Amino acid sequence: MSDASSLAVETSSKKKMADDKDSNLILPDNLPGLNAWKARRHLLDTKDLSVEEVDALISVAKLCKNIHSKGRPPLTVLSHKVVGNLFYENSTRTRSSFELAARKLGASVLNLDIRMSSVAKGETIEDTARTLVSMGVDAVVQRHSSSGSAHKLAELLKDEVHVLNAGDGWNAHPTQALLDLFSMQETGKAIKGRKVAIIGDITHSRVARSNIWLLQKLGAEIHVAGPPTLVPVELDSFGVTVHEKLEPAIKDADFVIALRLQLERQDEGLIPSIGEYKRLYRLDHERIKRCKADVRVLHPGPVNRGIEITDDLVDDSKVSLVNLQVANGIAVRMAVLYLLMYDGEDS
C-alpha cells in the first residue's frame, strides 16, 4: 500500500465475482483522513478520532452502504482476513451487524461465545484474546461489561491484532455513535451548530458518552436530560448542558437520541418506577412539538416500546431514524473494518 489512491480497489478487475462496478470499493483519491486511518490500529473510542478521520469514515460508509444495499455478492477486500467476535455481554444486534459487515467485505468470521463464568474461573481477557490470536484472527471485536477493557486489550495485544470496541462498560461504543452520526447526516443537515438532545440514563450509557465526544467534535451543541440519579456528576464540565426535565432539553432540538432504559435501574433504586420515568421522559408526538419541525429521533435499540418512546413515534418513519440506524450500522462497521484492516491485497 503506497498512497491514498492505492486504496482504491478494483475488485472486479481482479476477480470475476461481479460485473457490476458498484461492487467495487473505489475511494476518492484525496480524502483527508485516510492517512490517519492507515496509521491507526484500533477503534476504541470516539474521543481520539480526528474530524478528518470521522469524515473519511463517513465517506467510506456511504460507499459501503451503496454496495450492500444493492444486495451484491461480498467484496474480496478482506478475503484473507479473519475477524473474531468476542462478546462477553449478550448482544445479538451489534454482533450480527459486525458479522454481516465483515462477511460483506469477504472476511471470515469467528464467533466465540464467552460466558462470564469462564472469566470467573480465572481466564483473563488477555488469555481469551490470545486464544483468538493463536487461531489466526486479525481483528478482535470485543464487547465487555468493564469500562476500559478494550483499551486494556489494545495495550496487551497492540502489535498482534486490531481491536474494535463494540462496547466497554459505561465507557464507549464508537461504532454506535458513528452510525448515529451517519444517520443524522443522511437527513441532509450538517451537524455543526445543531442541537442534539440525549435523553434518559446517561450515567450507564456508553452510547451517550461516545455520541457526546463525537458530536461535540463536529460542532454540535449537546443537551442531556434524565433523572438526576442517572446523570453523571460534573457532566457540564465537558460543555454539555444538563437539564433535569425533558422539555428544555428538547426545545428546538434538531435531533433527539432516546437511550434504552435498563429495567433493572428500578430494582437498583435509581428510579422509583417505570411509570414515573415514562411520565417525565418518554418521547411522544406531543412532546416533540417543542423540537424543530424537522426533528429526527434516534434510539440505539433495542427499544423498550412505550417506555423511552411511544409505539407510534418509533414507527413514524417521518421522524424516527431507528430502522435507518440499523441499516447504517452495517455500512459504518464495514467502513471501520475496511479502514483498519485493508492492506492492499485482496486475494
Next chain:
Amino acid sequence: MESAILIKNGRVINPTDASGKATSNVANNQSLDIRIRDGKITEMESDLKRRDNESVVDAQGCWVMPGFVDMHTHLRDLGQADREDISTGTKAAAAGGYTTVVAMANTDPPTDCAEILDRVIKRIHERAIVEVLPVAAVTKGLKGVELTNMVEMSDMGAIAFSDDGMPISNLDVLRRAFEYARLHGRPIISHPEDKDLSHGGSMNEGCQSTCLGMKGIPSASEAACVAREIEVLRYTGGRLHFAHTSAKASIDLIRQAKAQGLNVTADATPHHLVLSDADMTPYDTSFKMNPPLRSQKDVEAIEQALAEGVIDAIATDHAPHSKLDKSKPFDHAPFGIIGLETAFSLCFEKLVLSGKMPPNKFLALITTHPAKILGIPAPQISVGSRANIAIVDPEMRWNFEIGESFSKSKNSPFTGRSLKGKNLVTIFNGKIVYLDKERAAKRVQEVCASST
C-alpha cells in the same frame, strides 16, 4: 562488638530535640559523627576516630535521621504470601528508610484472635528485618459484629486495633468498641468509608469518572463516615485515628473535631498527597486504591492539613497485590498500591524541596507523630537512643524502577518516576539492614576490609 558502626560527617536531623520539643530549624542540625554499639547510639561528636572493630559509613552530604515509622502497611504473609510476606515487606520498608512498620489486621485469616496474632508474631520474629508492630482486628472476622479479645491481644503486643478495609458500619458496635478500648488504652484506627455510598465504585466520583465511564466513589462516602464516628466518639470519649484521609470534607471535619478538643488524629498517604484523579493513566489498575485518588482540591487540602497539623502523620497504606489480580479490568481489580520504597522521596519533594515545610517538620510526620499516636518511644538521634537510622542523600535524583523493588508485588503508579532524595542506608538496632549497593556501596567500609 558485633554491631559497631561509625557514621561520619552526616548532617543530623531530628524532628524534636532531646526534651521532645520540635526543633526550630535546620540550621541547628549539625554535622556530627555517630558511634553505634550494641544497637544503641553511644557517642555523637564532631570528629570521632574510627576504632578497629567498626564499620564506617561515610555520610558526607547526607542527612542522618531517625528511622521512619509507617503506621499503616499491609505485609500480607500467612494465606497471602504470594503477594508479600514479612521478609519481603520489611526489606521494602528498610529500602524506604523505615525501621518501624505497623502491619494491618486484614491478613488471611484475619488477625482477630490470640492464635492468629501468635502466628503473626512468630512470623515477625522469623522474618522481619525491621520492627513490625501488629495491629489486631476490632471485630471478629472483620465482620463488624462481635468485638475481639482486645485486651488479651493488647497484652500480647497488638499495637492498635483496626478493621481496616472493612469499616464498622453498625454504630452500636463502634460505640462498644470505643468504650471497651478504655481497658487497653490503645488507639482504634478507622478506615472511614460508608460502604453503601461507595458500593461498586472504583475511582473518585468526579469529572474523571464521568469521562471514563466508571462508577465513582464519592468523597461523601469518606466524610459521612468521619462525621458519624466523630459523633460517637464525642459521646463515648476515647481516642480515634483516621487512616488515609483523602477528602477535603473529611479533613474539615477532623479539623473541627480537634478544635473542639476531641482526641482524634489522622494520617494521609503519599499518593493522595502527590496525585489527583486527573493524574491517572486511564484504566491502569496501578492507580486503583481505596480511598481513590481525589480531586486537585482534595490534594491541596491534604497538603494544607499536613502543614497545619490537622493531619498528624504520613502513612503508606502499602498494599501489595499479585500481577494476576491487578491485570483484571479496572472495575474488577483489587484496591491498593505498594508504597514503602517511594514514600519518603515523594513527600520530600512535595513538601520540603518545594519550600513548604522545613525538613524537621516533615520528618516529624513520618517519625515522632506516628510514634506518639501509637504510644511508642519517639524516634531520635541522640546518645543512648536505639540506633534506628535512615541516611538519605537529599540531592540525589533517582528513578524508581519497579523491577528493583523488594516487594513481591509490582503495583505502583510511580514506576519509572524520577524522584529526588534517596535513602541510601538504613540501620535498625545498630545493624545495617539496607544499603543501596548501586548508589552507595562505596560509602560503607566493612570491619574486615579495613581493620589493620
